[in-house]
Amino acid sequence: MYTNDDISVENCRKLLRRAAWRIQYKARVQQAKECQIIFENQAYNCGFEAEIMSKLYVKELLDTIPWEKCRFILEKTIIYEMTEKEVAIELHMTQQGVNKWKKKGLELLRKNLMDF
Structure with missing residues (x-):
């Protein structure tokens, strides 16, 4: 089965994926706000x-x-x-x-x- 190290690594990966998604989402939102005047x-x-x-x-x-x-x-x-x-x-x-x-x-x- 899984050891504590395997669970920790998997949790870290999951947290990193979430953080990366949030950063990417915020960047898209910011770019959309900044570029509203460019048609x-x-x-x-x-x-x-x-x-x-x-x-x-x-x-x-x-x-x-x-x-x-x-x-x-x-x-x-x-x-x-x-x-x-x-x-x-x-x-x-x-x-x-x-x-x-x-x-x-x-x-x-x-x-x-x-x-x-």
């Missing part, structure tokens, strides 16, 4: 070309934001796909501060898009 038309999705067009569109939208720091944060997190933590380190600020600026910028972009 991906499935019929037009031609891989590299569509990605470039989406990034150019986002750059044009970012130019409508009056705050330079906010534009920088959104550009790094959306276009260059950096994490909030990486941007926070680069700007010498907290991750929470980066998150607040990002939310503020996304809200302004949503408002600008609704006005069009």
Whole structure:
């Protein structure tokens, strides 16, 4: 039958699978939230070309934001796909501060898009 070591190894594997699934799920949810302003038309999705067009569109939208720091944060997190933590380190600020600026910028972009 099973020894205590076998049970411990199996429990560790099960816990690792659960943790990996949670991390993957959270990453998908975060990416979906961050990319809401990028409209991906499935019929037009031609891989590299569509990605470039989406990034150019986002750059044009970012130019409508009056705050330079906010534009920088959104550009790094959306276009260059950096994490909030990486941007926070680069700007010498907290991750929470980066998150607040990002939310503020996304809200302004949503408002600008609704006005069009």
